Amino acid sequence: LKPALDACTRCPIGGCASQAVAGCGPANSALMIVGEQPGDLEDLKGLPLIGPAGAVLDGALQRAGLTRTDAYLTNAVKHFKFKPRGRRRIHDRASRDEMLQCKWWLDFEREQIKPKLHLALGATAAFALTLNPAPLADRRGTVEETPDGAPVLITYHPAYLLRLPDAHAKARAEALFEEDLARASSLL
Numbered sequence: 001l002k003p004a005l006d007a008c009t010r011c012p013i014g015g016c017a018s019q020a021v022a023g024c025g026p027a028n029s030a031l032m033i034v035g036e037q038p039g040d041l042e043d044l045k046g047l048p049l050i051g052p053a054g055a056v057l058d059g060a061l062q063r064a065g066l067t068r069t070d071a072y073l074t075n076a077v078k079h080f081k082f083k084p085r086g087r088r089r090i091h092d093r094a095s096r097d098e099m100l101q102c103k104w105w106l107d108f109e110r111e112q113i114k115p116k117l118h119l120a121l122g123a124t125a126a127f128a129l130t131l132n133p134a135p136l137a138d139r140r141g142t143v144e145e146t147p148d149g150a151p152v153l154i155t156y157h158p159a160y161l162l163r164l165p166d167a168h169a170k171a172r173a174e175a176l177f178e179e180d181l182a183r184a185s186s187l188l
């Protein structure tokens, strides 16, 4: 998958990134966890969800009785899209069209892994998996379906938890996130 992804020209994002970040995990994973797109660190190392958001995910998975090695981890978009700001590279959300172009790869991964359950982290992953554009706030904690009928549990993106400025709101969102991961564990 990785060499084919590195050569992908379905959209222009790949031209700026260091490399494509393919999904990783056991080929027989019952759980597929889908994030948004690689960040700065993931782009440099070529692995999904290994930065600060990945650390939040790891902690919550552990408390739900899971580890990242139990799951196949991937992103809706396989290249890092960013805007340069001085020496930093600032995350830039992929457009709807770019995400839909990249969905070809996500569908390919789904076809290979055939997970029992998908866990969508945030709105981009939820849309890529379900094609339902409704806001995440109304859907978090619910199970929807892919167009081909596979279950998708929708939860927050861990980077959202990191960004919440209010301690009370953050604690509440973290508790809901952990509840969702425990639910994912019970559905496997």
Ligand code: URA
Pocket (backbone or CB within 6 Å): 035, 036, 037, 038, 039, 042, 047, 048, 049, 050, 051, 053, 054, 075, 159
């Ligand atoms: N890193 C990833 O690989 N995916 C995300 O969604 C966020 C950070």
